[in-house]
Amino acid sequence: MAVYTEVSDEELEAFVAEYAIGEVVSCKGIAEGVENSNYLLQTDQGNFILTLYEKRVNPDDLPFFIGLMEHLARQGLACPTPLAGRDGETLRTLCGRPAAIISFLQGLWPRKIHASQCAPLGRAMAEMHLAGLSYGKSRPNTLGQPDWRPLFELERQRADEVKPGLAQMLDAELAELEREWPKDLPSGIIHADLFPDNVFFKGEVVSGLIDFYFACTDFLAYDIAICLNAWCFEAGGDFNATKARNMLIGYQQVRPLTQAEFDALPMLCRGAAMRFLLTRLYDWLNTPTGAFVKRKDPLEYEKKLRFHAQVSGPGDYGLEMAAS
Amino acid sequence: MAVYTEVSDEELEAFVAEYAIGEVVSCKGIAEGVENSNYLLQTDQGNFILTLYEKRVNPDDLPFFIGLMEHLARQGLACPTPLAGRDGETLRTLCGRPAAIISFLQGLWPRKIHASQCAPLGRAMAEMHLAGLSYGKSRPNTLGQPDWRPLFELERQRADEVKPGLAQMLDAELAELEREWPKDLPSGIIHADLFPDNVFFKGEVVSGLIDFYFACTDFLAYDIAICLNAWCFEAGGDFNATKARNMLIGYQQVRPLTQAEFDALPMLCRGAAMRFLLTRLYDWLNTPTGAFVKRKDPLEYEKKLRFHAQVSGPGDYGLEMAAS
Numbered sequence: 001m002a003v004y005t006e007v008s009d010e011e012l013e014a015f016v017a018e019y020a021i022g023e024v025v026s027c028k029g030i031a032e033g034v035e036n037s038n039y040l041l042q043t044d045q046g047n048f049i050l051t052l053y054e055k056r057v058n059p060d061d062l063p064f065f066i067g068l069m070e071h072l073a074r075q076g077l078a079c080p081t082p083l084a085g086r087d088g089e090t091l092r093t094l095c096g097r098p099a100a101i102i103s104f105l106q107g108l109w110p111r112k113i114h115a116s117q118c119a120p121l122g123r124a125m126a127e128m129h130l131a132g133l134s135y136g137k138s139r140p141n142t143l144g145q146p147d148w149r150p151l152f153e154l155e156r157q158r159a160d161e162v163k164p165g166l167a168q169m170l171d172a173e174l175a176e177l178e179r180e181w182p183k184d185l186p187s188g189i190i191h192a193d194l195f196p197d198n199v200f201f202k203g204e205v206v207s208g209l210i211d212f213y214f215a216c217t218d219f220l221a222y223d224i225a226i227c228l229n230a231w232c233f234e235a236g237g238d239f240n241a242t243k244a245r246n247m248l249i250g251y252q253q254v255r256p257l258t259q260a261e262f263d264a265l266p267m268l269c270r271g272a273a274m275r276f277l278l279t280r281l282y283d284w285l286n287t288p289t290g291a292f293v294k295r296k297d298p299l300e301y302e303k304k305l306r307f308h309a310q311v312s313g314p315g316d317y318g319l320e321m322a323a324s
Numbered sequence: 325m326a327v328y329t330e331v332s333d334e335e336l337e338a339f340v341a342e343y344a345i346g347e348v349v350s351c352k353g354i355a356e357g358v359e360n361s362n363y364l365l366q367t368d369q370g371n372f373i374l375t376l377y378e379k380r381v382n383p384d385d386l387p388f389f390i391g392l393m394e395h396l397a398r399q400g401l402a403c404p405t406p407l408a409g410r411d412g413e414t415l416r417t418l419c420g421r422p423a424a425i426i427s428f429l430q431g432l433w434p435r436k437i438h439a440s441q442c443a444p445l446g447r448a449m450a451e452m453h454l455a456g457l458s459y460g461k462s463r464p465n466t467l468g469q470p471d472w473r474p475l476f477e478l479e480r481q482r483a484d485e486v487k488p489g490l491a492q493m494l495d496a497e498l499a500e501l502e503r504e505w506p507k508d509l510p511s512g513i514i515h516a517d518l519f520p521d522n523v524f525f526k527g528e529v530v531s532g533l534i535d536f537y538f539a540c541t542d543f544l545a546y547d548i549a550i551c552l553n554a555w556c557f558e559a560g561g562d563f564n565a566t567k568a569r570n571m572l573i574g575y576q577q578v579r580p581l582t583q584a585e586f587d588a589l590p591m592l593c594r595g596a597a598m599r600f601l602l603t604r605l606y607d608w609l610n611t612p613t614g615a616f617v618k619r620k621d622p623l624e625y626e627k628k629l630r631f632h633a634q635v636s637g638p639g640d641y642g643l644e645m646a647a648s
Contacts, residue, residue, distance in 0.1 A: 008434075025431075026430050
């Protein structure tokens with residue numbers, strides 16, 4: 001799936017020769033991820049990931065992402081690290097695209113989530129948030145709350161093709177998010193896309209976080225809200241409060257939430273559901289049939305949005321109050 | 325692309341525990357191949373390929389394929405070898421599908437074919453043919469010459485959607501193939517799908533042949549005809565007689581062609597072009613738009629078929645006569 005660019009042997013060998021990582025033994029496209037072309041590159045010295053950045057990543061943002069991974073790794077976080085070539089550069093060009101060789105991370109991402117994995121997830125996320133505080137750069141969230149309405153306007157005319165009444169529901173929900181969106185929560189670098197396929201485990205231990213290509217500056221608790229959406233609903237649509245509780249407890253073992261963050265959880269969760277609903281809806285309406293990409297169902301997030309809109313308070317996420 | 329089945333951690337770890345290959349370190353879907361689900365499985369003892377056989381492979385044929393790979397490997401051919409589990413079995417079940425762990429083969433398949441790779445390809449193919457002669461089993465070619473007309477009848481009504489006049493052209497060509505198809509050429513086990521992505525190289529040396537899931541009993545020279553189609557046309561459609569000549573010379577260094585085989589090359593090439601034209605046309609007409617598979621252009625093989633139909637004799641493939 002995620003191989004948009006075929007790299008010839010000559011180009012590959014010339015590229016790898018820029019690094020002190022030995023000779024190419026094999027190179028296979030990886031069927032995961034949808035934004036970039038990823039190869040599992042094996043040399044006589046080990047395994048690496050070769051990433052070619054395709055057009056959905058803005059090349060101007062790459063130094064931010066690459067620098068962030070380097071910074072987090074230096075802080076001791078398990079995350080892929082871009083390798084420097086013999087010239088000291090981590091980012092170069094392959095087949096006309098920006099490209100990097102990244103360290104290979106062991107572990108498996110959970111196809112089926114166990115409640116016992118949610119506390120380690122919460123701890124790893126909090127550790128990333130703390131480690132990110134000393135990263136000197138920032139990057140605005142280009143899919144943050146102010147961006148949702150303009151995105152919706154591109155979809156308004158056709159939203160009801162997916163579900164009758166959807167446009168009106170989104171319009172009303174966006175108005176409420178504009179009125180109620182929190183203003184002054186603790187901010188920092190968030191991952192912004194910490195779905196299960198971006199978290200590797202060895203058993204119950206997180207062995208690494210990957211795919212930092214949506215990372216940006218935003219409320220730290222918004223990252224938690226994204227994970228509550230991505231990790232704590234069952235396939236049938238039911239919310240699993242045990243998973244949510246475990247995640248919040250694990251997170252607070254490393255970084256306790258302020259009462260304001262805790263109280264904002266329902267609204268942050270509604271916003272996170274809105275963000276993924278809108279981008280999935282956009283892809284759904286704009287991916288040509290016959291295209292080479294599997295479209296994700298936007299209505300999964302419409303159901304999640306409805307759940308968050310009806311909770312009676314943050315206690316519905318499994319904890320009565322923030323850690324004191 | 326080629327990941328139809330998602331394997332959960334628990335199922336994977338239980339499956340791998342049946343083998344003496346250590347603990348799972350990582351497992352990534354490979355974006356190559358279209359018939360089966362393939363994973364690159366890394367354990368603390370090395371790299372392996374995990375294959376789940378999907379519905380396009382007949383489970384009854386799997387013992388033939390698995391046994392063939394074992395036989396060829398024992399004969400010294402570089403090809404993937406199925407691993408036996410602790411119970412001695414090479415074929416077992418994972419996620420409700422037949423599945424096997426196969427040895428990992430080093431090398432890269434050529435995205436861009438050099439003429440200098442065609443002699444080693446020819447030699448490797450001939451070595452495979454010789455090694456296959458002592459394999460005790462046979463399997464009819466289910467996409468052989470007698471199967472082309474029934475396949476065409478499924479497409480006749482709609483063929484002209486792809487190109488006006490295509491149905492009539494195929495009908496006439498099939499009639500000629502029925503009249504002229506050779507009867508008594510040397511037979512044995514052929515690969516039947518030896519496209520570039522199934523041949524790994526280290527530089528100019530073939531490091532292995534993979535993907536034996538179309539292997540069957542047929543004329544050995546028909547395998548050469550498949551390769552003349554798959555390896556010796558440029559992207560623009562021109563036939564590269566240097567590549568063909570190299571392939572034929574390389575092949576005959578290991579197994580000289582009989583004069584009858586040599587004389588039959590044009591007709592065998594027409595047949596091979598017909599076979600891939602018909603299966604691609606079938607997929608083209610029957611793959612739902614929006615499906616998760618990239619369709620291959622059938623008309624690429626219509627042009628190749630026209631080339632082979634107009635050659636003046638086998639000498640057009642770069643050699644004047646069979647090795648004497």
